[in-house]
Amino acid sequence: MMAYPDNTKIISILASISIVLGFLENLFPLPIPFIRLGISNIPIVIGVYLIKELRFLLLLGGIKSLITAIFSTGFIFRLIIAFPSILVAILFMFYYHKATKNYSSAISTSVIGSVVNITMQFIIIKLVIIKHLAFLKILPYFILAAILTGAIVGLISNNILNKRG
Amino acid sequence: MKSIKPFDIIVILFIFGITIYLMKTENEAIKKAYIIIDEKKYPLNLDQNGIIDLKIYGKNMKVEVKDKKAHIIESDCRDKICIHMGYVKDCGDTAICLPNKTAIVIECEKNRYDGISR
Numbered sequence: 001m002m003a004y005p006d007n008t009k010i011i012s013i014l015a016s017i018s019i020v021l022g023f024l025e026n027l028f029p030l031p032i033p034f035i036r037l038g039i040s041n042i043p044i045v046i047g048v049y050l051i052k053e054l055r056f057l058l059l060l061g062g063i064k065s066l067i068t069a070i071f072s073t074g075f076i077f078r079l080i081i082a083f084p085s086i087l088v089a090i091l092f093m094f095y096y097h098k099a100t101k102n103y104s105s106a107i108s109t110s111v112i113g114s115v116v117n118i119t120m121q122f123i124i125i126k127l128v129i130i131k132h133l134a135f136l137k138i139l140p141y142f143i144l145a146a147i148l149t150g151a152i153v154g155l156i157s158n159n160i161l162n163k164r165g
Numbered sequence: 166m167k168s169i170k171p172f173d174i175i176v177i178l179f180i181f182g183i184t185i186y187l188m189k190t191e192n193e194a195i196k197k198a199y200i201i202i203d204e205k206k207y208p209l210n211l212d213q214n215g216i217i218d219l220k221i222y223g224k225n226m227k228v229e230v231k232d233k234k235a236h237i238i239e240s241d242c243r244d245k246i247c248i249h250m251g252y253v254k255d256c257g258d259t260a261i262c263l264p265n266k267t268a269i270v271i272e273c274e275k276n277r278y279d280g281i282s283r
Contacts, residue, residue: 104172111173115180140188147180158168 007056014043014050015063022068035145038114038153040068044086045110045157048093057094061086080128085120089113106161110154114146196256198235200228201268209269211235224265235269236260 022040030036047060065086069078093113097104122139198209202222209217211233219226226247227239234254237247240262247262256273 100172103170104176105168105170107169108173108176111177111180136187140184143180143184147177147184151177155168162168 007051007053010047010050011056011060011063014047015060015067018043018060018064019067019071022064023071026072032145035142035149038149039156040064041110041113041153042157042160044090045093045106045113045153046160048090048097048109048113049106049157049161054091054094057090058087061090077129081121081124084124085117088120089117092116105154106158107151107154110157111147111150114150114153115143118142118146196271196273198253198269198271201270203266209235219267224267226262226265226267228269237262237269240265 018040021042025036025039044057044061044064047057051057051060062083065082066079069075069082072078090113093109093116096112097109119139122142196211198211200207200209200217200219202219202224209228209230211230214231215229216238217228217230219228225239225241226237229236229238234252236252237250237260240247242262242264247260247265247267250260252258253260253269253271256271259268259270261268
């Protein structure tokens with residue numbers, strides 16, 4: 001039972017912070033529709049740096065998306081869209097961080113995560129919900145927004161990680 | 166503060182570049198132009214500039230093709246609506262002359278709009 005006590009502690013703390021931040025985020029809508037800052041993903045970016053094992057990271061992402069979906073309207077759609085895309089985004093972030101450990105910071109890790117996340121969401125929406133979506137026409141604009149929000153999230157996570165003694 | 170490292174800039178610029186590339190190539194769907202005369206379809210080559218006289222089909226009309234755009238420049242119909250419809254260049258564009266039963270249309274596999282309600 002005591003095999004990975006540290007990881008379990010970190011996961012529970014990060015997941016709870018992430019869920020609370022997700023709630024706070026919904027209280028302050030941005031002027032542009034469909035775009036959110038994604039501050040609930042700050043704990044996940046931090047988790048990529050703190051947790052060295054992929055399965056614990058995936059668990060963190062799974063818990064976060066599942067509980068956020070349960071407490072929001074449109075449970076099934078949220079779950080279908082958010083759950084797989086956050087797992088794929090975490091995969092990309094984990095291996096990117098592993099490959100370029102000394103040459104990259106949380107900023108680019110977060111940008112990669114947010115871009116992969118929005119792309120996966122679009123793919124899932126295209127496959128499952130709106131089949132005639134003109135995919136490539138609107139995706140670039142969302143990716144541009146994802147770069148911006150991802151950089152902001154990465155900057156915040158980077159500062160937090162640097163302050164951790 | 167050890168914040169920005171080389172790969173940050175490389176990755177962000179890379180994704181940015183791909184996005185801009187996607188934005189620029191988004192309008193290049195496969196286009197096929199046709200002239201429709203009396204319910205028959207004749208293919209129209211948009212790459213070849215020039216003026217096409219429709220007299221051989223029995224219509225007093227002229228179609229001009231210029232810079233991958235086509236428009237009707239002469240017609241013997243009364244209202245000249247087909248001439249005022251201007252250039253035909255994007256997916257789903259049309260220039261139609263009802264009295265002569267003639268039209269230029271551009272058909273694509275992918276439409277410019279998701280759907281049109283009429």
